[in-house]
Amino acid sequence: MRKGEETRNRILDVAEAAVLQKGFGGTSIEELIVETGITKSGFFYHFKDKNELAKALLNRYIENDERIYDEIFSRARDLMDDPLQSFLLGLKLLSELLADLPNGHPGCLVATVCYYERLFDREIQETNKNAVLAWRRRFGRMFREIMAVYTPREPVDVDQLADMVSSVLEGGIVLSKTLKEPNTLAEQVLMLRTFVRMLFLPAVESPLAAVRHDQLHGMAGSGQP
Amino acid sequence: MRKGEETRNRILDVAEAAVLQKGFGGTSIEELIVETGITKSGFFYHFKDKNELAKALLNRYIENDERIYDEIFSRARDLMDDPLQSFLLGLKLLSELLADLPNGHPGCLVATVCYYERLFDREIQETNKNAVLAWRRRFGRMFREIMAVYTPREPVDVDQLADMVSSVLEGGIVLSKTLKEPNTLAEQVLMLRTFVRMLFLPAVESPLAAVRHDQLHGMAGSGQP
DNA sequence: TCCCTCCTGTACCCGCGGTACAGTTTTCAG
DNA sequence: CTGAAAACTGTACCGCGGGTACAGGAGGGA
Numbered sequence: 001m002r003k004g005e006e007t008r009n010r011i012l013d014v015a016e017a018a019v020l021q022k023g024f025g026g027t028s029i030e031e032l033i034v035e036t037g038i039t040k041s042g043f044f045y046h047f048k049d050k051n052e053l054a055k056a057l058l059n060r061y062i063e064n065d066e067r068i069y070d071e072i073f074s075r076a077r078d079l080m081d082d083p084l085q086s087f088l089l090g091l092k093l094l095s096e097l098l099a100d101l102p103n104g105h106p107g108c109l110v111a112t113v114c115y116y117e118r119l120f121d122r123e124i125q126e127t128n129k130n131a132v133l134a135w136r137r138r139f140g141r142m143f144r145e146i147m148a149v150y151t152p153r154e155p156v157d158v159d160q161l162a163d164m165v166s167s168v169l170e171g172g173i174v175l176s177k178t179l180k181e182p183n184t185l186a187e188q189v190l191m192l193r194t195f196v197r198m199l200f201l202p203a204v205e206s207p208l209a210a211v212r213h214d215q216l217h218g219m220a221g222s223g224q225p
Numbered sequence: 226m227r228k229g230e231e232t233r234n235r236i237l238d239v240a241e242a243a244v245l246q247k248g249f250g251g252t253s254i255e256e257l258i259v260e261t262g263i264t265k266s267g268f269f270y271h272f273k274d275k276n277e278l279a280k281a282l283l284n285r286y287i288e289n290d291e292r293i294y295d296e297i298f299s300r301a302r303d304l305m306d307d308p309l310q311s312f313l314l315g316l317k318l319l320s321e322l323l324a325d326l327p328n329g330h331p332g333c334l335v336a337t338v339c340y341y342e343r344l345f346d347r348e349i350q351e352t353n354k355n356a357v358l359a360w361r362r363r364f365g366r367m368f369r370e371i372m373a374v375y376t377p378r379e380p381v382d383v384d385q386l387a388d389m390v391s392s393v394l395e396g397g398i399v400l401s402k403t404l405k406e407p408n409t410l411a412e413q414v415l416m417l418r419t420f421v422r423m424l425f426l427p428a429v430e431s432p433l434a435a436v437r438h439d440q441l442h443g444m445a446g447s448g449q450p
Numbered sequence: 451t452c453c454c455t456c457c458t459g460t461a462c463c464c465g466c467g468g469t470a471c472a473g474t475t476t477t478c479a480g
Numbered sequence: 481c482t483g484a485a486a487a488c489t490g491t492a493c494c495g496c497g498g499g500t501a502c503a504g505g506a507g508g509g510a
Contacts, residue, residue: 003477003487025250026344028466040468042488049468107340114403115337119251132403154419160412163400164393167413171396175388178339178357187385188392194379195420232456253497265499267457274499 008046008056011036015057020107024054024116054113055124061109062131069138072097083145084200088193090142095189104182105173135166150200161199168192233271233281236261240282245332249279249341279338280349286334287356294363297322308370309425313418320414329407330398360391375425386424393417 014035018027029050033043047053076090098105113120113128139162147158172188175181239260243252254275258268272278301315323330338345338353364387372383397413400406 007487020340022343023248023250023341025248025252026341027250029468030466039489041471041490044468045486045488110403111336111399112340114399115245115332115340116248116251117402118247128403129405132400153423156416156419157412160416163397163409163413164416166400167393167396168389169396170399171392171394172388174336174339174395174399175357175391177342178335178353180354184388187382188388191381191385191389194381195423198378198420198423254499255497264458266459266502269499270455270457 091193099186316418320411324411
Protein backbone atom coordinates (compact mmCIF):
# COMPACT_ATOMS: atom_id res chain seq x y z
CA MET A 1 0.00 0.00 0.00
CA ARG A 2 2.57 2.55 1.14
CA LYS A 3 5.24 0.96 -1.05
CA GLY A 4 3.00 1.10 -4.07
CA GLU A 5 2.50 4.84 -3.72
CA GLU A 6 6.23 5.37 -3.50
CA THR A 7 6.96 3.41 -6.69
CA ARG A 8 4.12 5.19 -8.46
CA ASN A 9 5.60 8.53 -7.50
CA ARG A 10 9.04 7.46 -8.67
CA ILE A 11 7.59 6.57 -12.05
CA LEU A 12 5.83 9.94 -12.18
CA ASP A 13 9.04 11.77 -11.29
CA VAL A 14 10.98 10.08 -14.07
CA ALA A 15 8.10 10.47 -16.51
CA GLU A 16 7.62 14.17 -15.77
CA ALA A 17 11.25 15.01 -16.47
CA ALA A 18 11.24 12.94 -19.66
CA VAL A 19 7.93 14.31 -20.95
CA LEU A 20 8.97 17.91 -20.37
CA GLN A 21 12.12 17.30 -22.41
CA LYS A 22 10.74 15.16 -25.20
CA GLY A 23 6.98 15.40 -25.17
CA PHE A 24 4.60 12.51 -24.55
CA GLY A 25 5.10 10.93 -27.94
CA GLY A 26 8.84 11.12 -27.58
CA THR A 27 8.88 9.40 -24.21
CA SER A 28 8.88 5.62 -24.34
CA ILE A 29 7.56 3.45 -21.56
CA GLU A 30 10.68 1.38 -22.07
CA GLU A 31 12.99 4.17 -20.93
CA LEU A 32 10.74 4.95 -17.97
CA ILE A 33 10.93 1.42 -16.63
CA VAL A 34 14.68 1.26 -17.15
CA GLU A 35 15.28 4.50 -15.26
CA THR A 36 12.79 3.62 -12.54
CA GLY A 37 14.28 0.14 -12.15
CA ILE A 38 10.95 -1.58 -12.58
CA THR A 39 9.63 -4.10 -15.09
CA LYS A 40 7.10 -3.51 -17.82
CA SER A 41 4.52 -5.54 -15.95
CA GLY A 42 5.18 -3.43 -12.90
CA PHE A 43 4.57 -0.30 -14.87
CA PHE A 44 1.27 -1.49 -16.24
CA TYR A 45 0.27 -2.57 -12.75
CA HIS A 46 0.28 1.13 -11.79
CA PHE A 47 -0.96 2.67 -15.05
CA LYS A 48 -3.14 0.73 -17.42
CA ASP A 49 -1.92 2.77 -20.41
CA LYS A 50 -0.07 5.90 -21.44
CA ASN A 51 -3.21 7.99 -21.29
CA GLU A 52 -3.63 7.16 -17.61
CA LEU A 53 0.01 8.04 -16.99
CA ALA A 54 -0.58 11.40 -18.65
CA LYS A 55 -3.66 11.96 -16.52
CA ALA A 56 -1.82 11.24 -13.28
CA LEU A 57 1.14 13.31 -14.43
CA LEU A 58 -0.97 16.32 -15.28
CA ASN A 59 -3.03 16.18 -12.08
CA ARG A 60 0.07 15.94 -9.93
CA TYR A 61 1.72 18.77 -11.82
CA ILE A 62 -1.27 21.06 -11.46
CA GLU A 63 -1.63 20.33 -7.74
CA ASN A 64 2.02 21.13 -7.19
CA ASP A 65 1.76 24.27 -9.29
CA GLU A 66 -1.21 25.50 -7.29
CA ARG A 67 0.59 24.73 -4.04
CA ILE A 68 3.58 26.84 -5.09
CA TYR A 69 1.40 29.82 -5.99
CA ASP A 70 -0.52 29.42 -2.73
CA GLU A 71 2.69 29.50 -0.73
CA ILE A 72 4.30 32.43 -2.54
CA PHE A 73 1.32 34.73 -2.56
CA SER A 74 0.19 33.90 0.95
CA ARG A 75 3.71 34.61 2.15
CA ALA A 76 3.58 37.93 0.30
CA ARG A 77 0.18 38.59 1.85
CA ASP A 78 1.63 38.09 5.32
CA LEU A 79 4.41 40.59 4.68
CA MET A 80 2.34 43.29 2.99
CA ASP A 81 -1.14 44.33 3.95
CA ASP A 82 -1.86 46.36 0.85
CA PRO A 83 -3.17 44.10 -1.94
CA LEU A 84 -1.10 45.80 -4.65
CA GLN A 85 2.13 45.78 -2.66
CA SER A 86 1.45 42.20 -1.69
CA PHE A 87 0.94 41.16 -5.32
CA LEU A 88 4.05 43.01 -6.47
CA LEU A 89 6.04 41.31 -3.74
CA GLY A 90 4.57 37.96 -4.79
CA LEU A 91 5.80 38.51 -8.36
CA LYS A 92 9.20 39.43 -6.96
CA LEU A 93 9.35 36.27 -4.89
CA LEU A 94 8.21 34.24 -7.87
CA SER A 95 10.90 35.69 -10.09
CA GLU A 96 13.51 34.91 -7.46
CA LEU A 97 12.27 31.37 -7.15
CA LEU A 98 12.45 30.96 -10.93
CA ALA A 99 15.91 32.54 -11.11
CA ASP A 100 17.15 30.09 -8.49
CA LEU A 101 16.17 27.00 -10.48
CA PRO A 102 19.60 25.53 -11.23
CA ASN A 103 18.90 24.36 -14.80
CA GLY A 104 16.14 26.83 -15.55
CA HIS A 105 12.44 26.01 -15.59
CA PRO A 106 11.97 22.45 -16.85
CA GLY A 107 8.81 23.37 -18.75
CA CYS A 108 5.07 23.47 -18.09
CA LEU A 109 3.02 20.32 -18.53
CA VAL A 110 -0.05 22.40 -19.33
CA ALA A 111 1.74 23.70 -22.42
CA THR A 112 2.97 20.22 -23.30
CA VAL A 113 -0.57 18.86 -23.18
CA CYS A 114 -1.81 21.90 -25.12
CA TYR A 115 0.57 21.09 -27.97
CA TYR A 116 -0.39 17.43 -27.88
CA GLU A 117 -4.13 17.75 -27.53
CA ARG A 118 -5.53 15.39 -30.13
CA LEU A 119 -3.82 12.33 -28.70
CA PHE A 120 -5.48 12.47 -25.31
CA ASP A 121 -9.08 12.03 -24.30
CA ARG A 122 -11.58 14.73 -23.46
CA GLU A 123 -10.91 14.35 -19.74
CA ILE A 124 -7.27 15.40 -19.98
CA GLN A 125 -8.07 18.35 -22.21
CA GLU A 126 -10.76 19.36 -19.74
CA THR A 127 -8.32 19.10 -16.82
CA ASN A 128 -5.87 21.23 -18.72
CA LYS A 129 -8.48 23.85 -19.52
CA ASN A 130 -9.54 23.95 -15.88
CA ALA A 131 -5.97 24.51 -14.80
CA VAL A 132 -5.77 27.62 -16.98
CA LEU A 133 -9.15 28.79 -15.74
CA ALA A 134 -7.93 28.31 -12.16
CA TRP A 135 -5.01 30.62 -12.91
CA ARG A 136 -7.45 33.14 -14.31
CA ARG A 137 -9.58 32.96 -11.18
CA ARG A 138 -6.57 33.10 -8.86
CA PHE A 139 -4.96 36.19 -10.38
CA GLY A 140 -8.35 37.68 -11.18
CA ARG A 141 -9.23 37.54 -7.49
CA MET A 142 -5.99 39.33 -6.64
CA PHE A 143 -6.55 42.05 -9.23
CA ARG A 144 -10.10 42.59 -7.99
CA GLU A 145 -8.76 43.16 -4.48
CA ILE A 146 -6.27 45.61 -5.89
CA MET A 147 -8.95 47.42 -7.86
CA ALA A 148 -11.02 47.82 -4.72
CA VAL A 149 -8.24 50.13 -3.51
CA TYR A 150 -6.52 51.41 -6.66
CA THR A 151 -7.92 52.75 -9.90
CA PRO A 152 -6.07 51.52 -12.96
CA ARG A 153 -4.51 54.22 -15.11
CA GLU A 154 -6.17 52.62 -18.14
CA PRO A 155 -9.45 50.71 -18.22
CA VAL A 156 -8.62 46.99 -18.28
CA ASP A 157 -10.62 43.80 -18.14
CA VAL A 158 -9.77 41.87 -14.99
CA ASP A 159 -9.82 38.46 -16.63
CA GLN A 160 -7.60 39.63 -19.45
CA LEU A 161 -5.22 41.14 -16.93
CA ALA A 162 -5.19 37.88 -14.99
CA ASP A 163 -4.52 35.97 -18.22
CA MET A 164 -1.58 38.28 -18.85
CA VAL A 165 0.15 36.72 -15.84
CA SER A 166 -0.33 33.23 -17.26
CA SER A 167 0.71 34.35 -20.74
CA VAL A 168 3.95 35.89 -19.58
CA LEU A 169 4.76 32.82 -17.51
CA GLU A 170 3.98 30.33 -20.28
CA GLY A 171 5.67 32.45 -22.93
CA GLY A 172 8.63 33.16 -20.69
CA ILE A 173 9.12 29.43 -20.18
CA VAL A 174 9.15 28.84 -23.93
CA LEU A 175 11.69 31.63 -24.47
CA SER A 176 13.85 30.53 -21.56
CA LYS A 177 13.88 26.91 -22.67
CA THR A 178 14.52 27.70 -26.32
CA LEU A 179 17.28 30.20 -25.66
CA LYS A 180 18.69 28.11 -22.83
CA GLU A 181 18.81 31.34 -20.83
CA PRO A 182 17.39 30.55 -17.38
CA ASN A 183 17.28 34.26 -16.48
CA THR A 184 14.91 35.21 -19.26
CA LEU A 185 11.86 33.78 -17.50
CA ALA A 186 12.64 35.60 -14.26
CA GLU A 187 13.20 38.84 -16.17
CA GLN A 188 9.87 38.49 -17.92
CA VAL A 189 8.11 38.10 -14.59
CA LEU A 190 9.78 41.30 -13.40
CA MET A 191 8.70 42.98 -16.62
CA LEU A 192 5.14 41.96 -15.88
CA ARG A 193 5.63 43.39 -12.41
CA THR A 194 6.62 46.71 -13.95
CA PHE A 195 3.44 46.60 -16.00
CA VAL A 196 1.22 45.99 -12.98
CA ARG A 197 3.00 48.65 -10.96
CA MET A 198 2.64 51.23 -13.72
CA LEU A 199 -0.99 50.33 -14.20
CA PHE A 200 -2.00 50.93 -10.60
CA LEU A 201 0.53 53.31 -9.13
CA PRO A 202 0.11 57.02 -9.89
CA ALA A 203 2.89 58.83 -11.71
CA VAL A 204 5.89 59.17 -9.44
CA GLU A 205 5.35 62.53 -7.78
CA SER A 206 4.33 62.19 -4.15
CA PRO A 207 7.10 61.50 -1.59
CA LEU A 208 5.39 58.25 -0.69
CA ALA A 209 5.35 57.08 -4.29
CA ALA A 210 8.97 58.11 -4.68
CA VAL A 211 10.00 56.08 -1.67
CA ARG A 212 8.03 53.13 -2.90
CA HIS A 213 9.62 53.42 -6.31
CA ASP A 214 13.16 53.39 -4.97
CA GLN A 215 12.37 50.52 -2.71
CA LEU A 216 10.94 48.40 -5.49
CA HIS A 217 13.69 49.32 -7.88
CA GLY A 218 16.24 48.31 -5.32
CA MET A 219 14.54 44.96 -4.86
CA ALA A 220 14.37 44.36 -8.58
CA GLY A 221 18.10 44.89 -8.84
CA SER A 222 18.89 42.35 -6.15
CA GLY A 223 17.60 39.50 -8.29
CA GLN A 224 20.88 38.37 -9.79
CA PRO A 225 23.76 38.99 -7.41
CA MET B 226 11.59 19.96 -60.59
CA ARG B 227 8.42 22.09 -60.45
CA LYS B 228 6.23 19.06 -59.70
CA GLY B 229 8.52 17.86 -56.94
CA GLU B 230 8.40 21.19 -55.13
CA GLU B 231 4.63 21.15 -55.22
CA THR B 232 4.35 17.68 -53.73
CA ARG B 233 6.92 18.57 -51.11
CA ASN B 234 4.91 21.63 -50.11
CA ARG B 235 1.72 19.59 -49.94
CA ILE B 236 3.43 17.20 -47.54
CA LEU B 237 4.66 20.14 -45.47
CA ASP B 238 1.17 21.65 -45.35
CA VAL B 239 -0.36 18.42 -44.07
CA ALA B 240 2.52 17.81 -41.69
CA GLU B 241 2.39 21.30 -40.21
CA ALA B 242 -1.29 21.06 -39.34
CA ALA B 243 -0.83 17.59 -37.87
CA VAL B 244 2.27 18.48 -35.86
CA LEU B 245 0.67 21.57 -34.36
CA GLN B 246 -2.25 19.46 -33.19
CA LYS B 247 -0.43 16.36 -31.99
CA GLY B 248 3.23 17.15 -31.70
CA PHE B 249 6.00 15.47 -33.69
CA GLY B 250 5.89 12.21 -31.80
CA GLY B 251 2.14 12.01 -32.19
CA THR B 252 2.22 12.50 -35.94
CA SER B 253 2.81 9.33 -37.94
CA ILE B 254 4.34 9.33 -41.39
CA GLU B 255 1.58 6.89 -42.31
CA GLU B 256 -1.17 9.48 -41.80
CA LEU B 257 0.81 12.10 -43.69
CA ILE B 258 1.12 9.94 -46.80
CA VAL B 259 -2.54 8.96 -46.64
CA GLU B 260 -3.70 12.57 -46.42
CA THR B 261 -1.23 13.75 -49.05
CA GLY B 262 -2.17 10.89 -51.36
CA ILE B 263 1.40 9.76 -51.78
CA THR B 264 3.20 6.50 -51.05
CA LYS B 265 5.70 5.83 -48.30
CA SER B 266 8.51 5.61 -50.84
CA GLY B 267 7.40 8.92 -52.25
CA PHE B 268 7.59 10.49 -48.84
CA PHE B 269 11.10 9.22 -48.17
CA TYR B 270 12.12 10.46 -51.60
CA HIS B 271 11.47 14.01 -50.36
CA PHE B 272 12.60 13.63 -46.75
CA LYS B 273 15.15 11.06 -45.75
CA ASP B 274 13.75 10.85 -42.20
CA LYS B 275 11.50 12.55 -39.70
CA ASN B 276 14.26 14.83 -38.51
CA GLU B 277 14.65 16.27 -42.01
CA LEU B 278 10.89 16.78 -42.22
CA ALA B 279 11.03 18.68 -38.95
CA LYS B 280 13.89 20.80 -40.24
CA ALA B 281 12.06 21.75 -43.42
CA LEU B 282 8.85 22.34 -41.47
CA LEU B 283 10.50 24.63 -38.96
CA ASN B 284 12.42 26.63 -41.58
CA ARG B 285 9.31 27.18 -43.64
CA TYR B 286 7.30 28.15 -40.58
CA ILE B 287 9.89 30.68 -39.44
CA GLU B 288 10.18 32.24 -42.90
CA ASN B 289 6.43 32.65 -43.09
CA ASP B 290 6.30 34.04 -39.56
CA GLU B 291 8.96 36.63 -40.37
CA ARG B 292 7.13 37.57 -43.56
CA ILE B 293 3.92 38.23 -41.66
CA TYR B 294 5.65 40.48 -39.13
CA ASP B 295 7.45 42.28 -41.96
CA GLU B 296 4.17 42.98 -43.70
CA ILE B 297 2.23 44.10 -40.65
CA PHE B 298 4.82 46.41 -39.19
CA SER B 299 5.89 47.89 -42.52
CA ARG B 300 2.24 48.61 -43.27
CA ALA B 301 1.95 50.28 -39.86
CA ARG B 302 5.13 52.19 -40.60
CA ASP B 303 3.61 53.52 -43.81
CA LEU B 304 0.52 54.76 -42.01
CA MET B 305 2.22 56.33 -39.00
CA ASP B 306 5.45 58.23 -39.03
CA ASP B 307 5.98 58.26 -35.30
CA PRO B 308 7.76 55.05 -34.21
CA LEU B 309 5.60 54.60 -31.12
CA GLN B 310 2.30 55.19 -32.90
CA SER B 311 3.48 52.93 -35.70
CA PHE B 312 4.33 50.14 -33.27
CA LEU B 313 1.02 50.52 -31.43
CA LEU B 314 -0.82 50.36 -34.73
CA GLY B 315 1.19 47.28 -35.69
CA LEU B 316 0.09 45.53 -32.49
CA LYS B 317 -3.49 46.54 -33.27
CA LEU B 318 -3.26 45.13 -36.78
CA LEU B 319 -1.66 41.97 -35.41
CA SER B 320 -4.44 41.48 -32.87
CA GLU B 321 -7.03 41.93 -35.62
CA LEU B 322 -5.28 39.42 -37.82
CA LEU B 323 -5.21 36.94 -34.92
CA ALA B 324 -8.85 37.59 -34.05
CA ASP B 325 -9.83 36.88 -37.66
CA LEU B 326 -8.29 33.40 -37.72
CA PRO B 327 -11.42 31.24 -38.08
CA ASN B 328 -10.36 28.40 -35.76
CA GLY B 329 -7.99 30.41 -33.62
CA HIS B 330 -4.22 30.29 -33.88
CA PRO B 331 -3.13 26.76 -34.82
CA GLY B 332 -0.07 26.91 -32.58
CA CYS B 333 3.55 27.95 -32.90
CA LEU B 334 6.09 25.45 -34.21
CA VAL B 335 8.84 27.16 -32.24
CA ALA B 336 7.02 26.21 -29.04
CA THR B 337 6.38 22.69 -30.33
CA VAL B 338 10.07 22.21 -31.02
CA CYS B 339 10.93 23.76 -27.66
CA TYR B 340 8.83 21.14 -25.88
CA TYR B 341 10.30 18.36 -27.96
CA GLU B 342 13.93 19.37 -27.91
CA ARG B 343 15.79 16.18 -27.02
CA LEU B 344 14.51 14.27 -30.02
CA PHE B 345 16.01 16.54 -32.64
CA ASP B 346 19.58 17.30 -33.53
CA ARG B 347 21.60 20.35 -32.59
CA GLU B 348 20.83 22.04 -35.90
CA ILE B 349 17.08 22.21 -35.29
CA GLN B 350 17.54 23.48 -31.75
CA GLU B 351 19.93 26.09 -33.11
CA THR B 352 17.42 27.16 -35.76
CA ASN B 353 14.75 27.44 -33.11
CA LYS B 354 16.96 29.51 -30.87
CA ASN B 355 17.84 31.81 -33.76
CA ALA B 356 14.16 32.34 -34.52
CA VAL B 357 13.59 33.59 -30.97
CA LEU B 358 16.70 35.77 -31.18
CA ALA B 359 15.39 37.21 -34.46
CA TRP B 360 12.18 38.21 -32.67
CA ARG B 361 14.28 39.84 -29.97
CA ARG B 362 16.26 41.79 -32.56
CA ARG B 363 13.16 42.76 -34.54
CA PHE B 364 11.17 44.14 -31.61
CA GLY B 365 14.33 45.43 -29.95
CA ARG B 366 15.04 47.54 -33.03
CA MET B 367 11.53 48.98 -32.87
CA PHE B 368 11.79 49.80 -29.18
CA ARG B 369 15.15 51.46 -29.73
CA GLU B 370 13.59 53.69 -32.37
CA ILE B 371 10.81 54.51 -29.95
CA MET B 372 13.27 55.29 -27.18
CA ALA B 373 15.09 57.70 -29.45
CA VAL B 374 11.93 59.84 -29.26
CA TYR B 375 10.20 58.85 -26.03
CA THR B 376 11.53 58.32 -22.53
CA PRO B 377 10.04 55.31 -20.79
CA ARG B 378 8.19 56.04 -17.57
CA GLU B 379 10.20 53.31 -15.89
CA PRO B 380 13.73 52.19 -16.72
CA VAL B 381 13.50 49.03 -18.81
CA ASP B 382 15.96 46.82 -20.64
CA VAL B 383 15.27 46.91 -24.39
CA ASP B 384 15.91 43.21 -24.97
CA GLN B 385 13.68 42.25 -22.08
CA LEU B 386 10.98 44.52 -23.41
CA ALA B 387 11.35 42.95 -26.85
CA ASP B 388 11.15 39.49 -25.30
CA MET B 389 7.91 40.56 -23.62
CA VAL B 390 6.29 40.73 -27.05
CA SER B 391 7.38 37.17 -27.83
CA SER B 392 6.35 35.96 -24.38
CA VAL B 393 2.85 37.36 -24.62
CA LEU B 394 2.42 35.92 -28.11
CA GLU B 395 3.70 32.45 -27.18
CA GLY B 396 1.84 32.43 -23.89
CA GLY B 397 -1.30 33.80 -25.47
CA ILE B 398 -1.25 30.99 -28.02
CA VAL B 399 -0.99 28.39 -25.26
CA LEU B 400 -3.90 29.97 -23.36
CA SER B 401 -6.01 30.38 -26.47
CA LYS B 402 -5.44 26.80 -27.60
CA THR B 403 -6.00 25.31 -24.18
CA LEU B 404 -9.15 27.29 -23.45
CA LYS B 405 -10.37 26.95 -27.03
CA GLU B 406 -11.05 30.68 -26.85
CA PRO B 407 -9.69 32.20 -30.09
CA ASN B 408 -10.20 35.74 -28.73
CA THR B 409 -7.87 35.30 -25.79
CA LEU B 410 -4.73 35.60 -27.90
CA ALA B 411 -5.92 38.80 -29.59
CA GLU B 412 -6.88 40.26 -26.21
CA GLN B 413 -3.45 39.50 -24.81
CA VAL B 414 -1.82 41.34 -27.69
CA LEU B 415 -4.02 44.35 -26.95
CA MET B 416 -3.06 44.06 -23.30
CA LEU B 417 0.58 44.19 -24.30
CA ARG B 418 -0.30 47.24 -26.38
CA THR B 419 -1.71 48.91 -23.29
CA PHE B 420 1.54 48.15 -21.51
CA VAL B 421 3.67 49.71 -24.24
CA ARG B 422 1.41 52.73 -24.50
CA MET B 423 1.51 53.32 -20.74
CA LEU B 424 5.26 52.86 -20.67
CA PHE B 425 5.99 55.55 -23.26
CA LEU B 426 3.04 57.91 -23.25
CA PRO B 427 2.86 60.55 -20.51
CA ALA B 428 -0.05 60.55 -18.08
CA VAL B 429 -3.30 61.43 -19.81
CA GLU B 430 -3.55 65.19 -19.41
CA SER B 431 -3.15 66.98 -22.73
CA PRO B 432 -6.20 67.17 -25.04
CA LEU B 433 -4.28 65.17 -27.62
CA ALA B 434 -3.65 62.38 -25.19
CA ALA B 435 -7.29 62.38 -24.11
CA VAL B 436 -8.46 62.04 -27.71
CA ARG B 437 -5.99 59.30 -28.31
CA HIS B 438 -7.18 57.42 -25.26
CA ASP B 439 -10.82 57.43 -26.32
CA GLN B 440 -9.90 56.46 -29.82
CA LEU B 441 -7.81 53.51 -28.75
CA HIS B 442 -10.35 52.31 -26.29
CA GLY B 443 -12.97 52.38 -28.99
CA MET B 444 -10.69 50.44 -31.32
CA ALA B 445 -10.00 47.81 -28.71
CA GLY B 446 -13.72 47.17 -28.40
CA SER B 447 -14.16 46.73 -32.14
CA GLY B 448 -11.98 43.62 -32.14
CA GLN B 449 -14.78 41.09 -31.90
CA PRO B 450 -17.86 42.24 -33.82
C1' DT C 451 16.94 8.39 -77.63
C1' DC C 452 18.47 8.73 -73.13
C1' DC C 453 18.71 10.44 -68.80
C1' DC C 454 16.88 12.63 -64.89
C1' DT C 455 13.26 13.70 -61.80
C1' DC C 456 9.63 11.90 -59.41
C1' DC C 457 7.61 8.83 -57.98
C1' DT C 458 5.13 3.39 -57.01
C1' DG C 459 5.41 -1.43 -55.11
C1' DT C 460 7.12 -4.93 -52.35
C1' DA C 461 9.33 -6.85 -48.79
C1' DC C 462 11.44 -6.70 -44.64
C1' DC C 463 13.56 -5.25 -39.76
C1' DC C 464 13.01 -3.53 -35.25
C1' DG C 465 11.49 -0.81 -31.35
C1' DC C 466 7.60 0.31 -28.84
C1' DG C 467 2.81 0.29 -26.92
C1' DG C 468 -0.08 -2.84 -25.22
C1' DT C 469 -2.24 -7.53 -23.72
C1' DA C 470 -2.45 -11.79 -21.25
C1' DC C 471 -1.52 -14.41 -17.66
C1' DA C 472 0.95 -17.27 -14.49
C1' DG C 473 3.95 -17.03 -10.73
C1' DT C 474 6.56 -14.76 -6.81
C1' DT C 475 7.73 -11.69 -3.11
C1' DT C 476 6.42 -8.21 0.24
C1' DT C 477 3.45 -6.20 3.46
C1' DC C 478 0.42 -5.89 6.96
C1' DA C 479 -3.95 -6.86 9.52
C1' DG C 480 -5.85 -10.11 12.65
C1' DC D 481 2.52 -16.57 13.02
C1' DT D 482 -0.62 -16.84 9.28
C1' DG D 483 -2.97 -15.76 5.38
C1' DA D 484 -4.63 -12.85 2.08
C1' DA D 485 -4.10 -8.90 -0.49
C1' DA D 486 -0.79 -5.78 -2.67
C1' DA D 487 3.03 -5.20 -5.42
C1' DC D 488 5.34 -6.77 -8.23
C1' DT D 489 8.47 -10.25 -11.98
C1' DG D 490 8.85 -13.17 -16.27
C1' DT D 491 7.55 -14.66 -20.56
C1' DA D 492 5.38 -14.70 -24.66
C1' DC D 493 3.01 -12.52 -28.02
C1' DC D 494 0.52 -8.93 -31.28
C1' DG D 495 0.24 -4.89 -34.31
C1' DC D 496 1.71 -0.43 -35.67
C1' DG D 497 4.91 2.83 -37.09
C1' DG D 498 9.65 4.45 -38.44
C1' DG D 499 12.97 3.26 -41.41
C1' DT D 500 15.77 0.57 -45.10
C1' DA D 501 16.56 -1.53 -49.50
C1' DC D 502 15.87 -1.88 -53.98
C1' DA D 503 13.59 -2.65 -58.38
C1' DG D 504 11.02 -0.53 -61.53
C1' DG D 505 7.97 2.84 -64.08
C1' DA D 506 5.97 7.33 -65.97
C1' DG D 507 6.93 11.71 -67.95
C1' DG D 508 9.51 15.41 -69.74
C1' DG D 509 13.41 17.94 -71.49
C1' DA D 510 18.15 18.01 -74.18
